[in-house]
Amino acid sequence: MKAIIYRDNGGPDVLQLVDRDLPEPGPGEVRVRVAVSGVNPTDWQARSGSGHPKRFAEVTPHLDGAGTIDAVGAGVDQRRVGQRVWLFMAAAGRPTGTAAEFTVVPAEQAVPLPDEAGFDLGASLGVPALTAHRALTVAEDGPRRLSPGALDGKVVLAAGGAGAVGHAVIQLARWAGATVVSTVSSPEKARLAAAAGAHHVIDYREGDPAGDIREVAPDGVDLVAEVALGANLALDLAVLRTRGTIATYANDGGMPVELDVLGSMVLNAHFHFLVLFLAGPEARAAAVEDVAAAVRDGALPVGEEHGLPLVRFPLDRTADAHRAVENRAVGKVLVDIGG
Secondary structure, eight states: OOEEBSSSSGGGGGOOEEEEOOOOOOEEEEEEEHHHHHEHHHHHHHHHHHHHHOOOOSOOOOOOEEEEEEEETTTGGGGGTOOOOOEEEETTTTSBOBBEEEEEEGGGGEEOOOSSSSSSHHHHHHHHHHHHHHHOOOOOTSSOOOOTTTTTTTTEEEETTHHHHHHHHHHHHHHTOEEEEESSSSHHHHHHHHHHHHHHHTTTTSSSSHHHHHHTTTTOEEEEEEBBBBHHHHHHHHHHHHHHHHHHOBBTTTOOOOOHHHHHHHTOOEEEEEGGGOOHHHHHHHHHHHHHHHHHHTTTOOOOGGTBEEOOOEEEGGHHHHHHHHHTTTSSEEEEOOO
């Protein structure tokens, strides 16, 4: 089979296209013929060695993907052979991710994908959708699970609604019944956030964004899903309701975080920092179940018309796919691998 590998940390040029033996699934595992591989910031960070120590002599990257199960190991229902699936955390703690024609993962990390859902959608779930679910379920006064009606009466602020996680936050929050506000930095990104389903889209670089958000939520927003805490914290605190939650999954731009401690205490503000890989197994399992339900309901479409443009590369240009993600390409970067 064809696979992308790297042996040393470094820039995109360390990625190589090679031939490898077909992997065999062990007990409790499935082998998947990968159709599409999804690329996340975590993938290039792991490749570069940024905060992710390399644990294996050779690594095939990428956590997310979608394809068809073609073999199962001992203890796995043989009827899963031929099942269309989406994959998550494929390369987490393992040397073989989805940037290959075939990959092997624990059976529970291959989630059934409905026939009406394309492989592009499947490869776009994983890290973004599960992170979004986690961000939406950590509030003191909010639900631990998502389903239609779970966020009725809540106002959610999705920072960076044109990004992959922000896009999933908008879609999942709307599916669960929230009023969704999204902040963006340009008219083009505003168009994408609106296409994703945000009820209100605000350019934080124009006018009075706090005042505009307060017009939508006079009592403040219940939860902020934050991608750039250092840059956005002042705005978040200006619009957060008492006992509201700021769930932070990134700090894009790397701006230092300066916290108004007294102001945060008066608000009884809750800060929750999250990394999907370190979430407990129960929280991850709940996220997988709820995201799968949202997919069945047709609540997580992708593509430019749905607010998430797809940026595609063939397998032999995986290095260019990594460059696109590093350069903050707008949309979801995918690598086409097979049928």
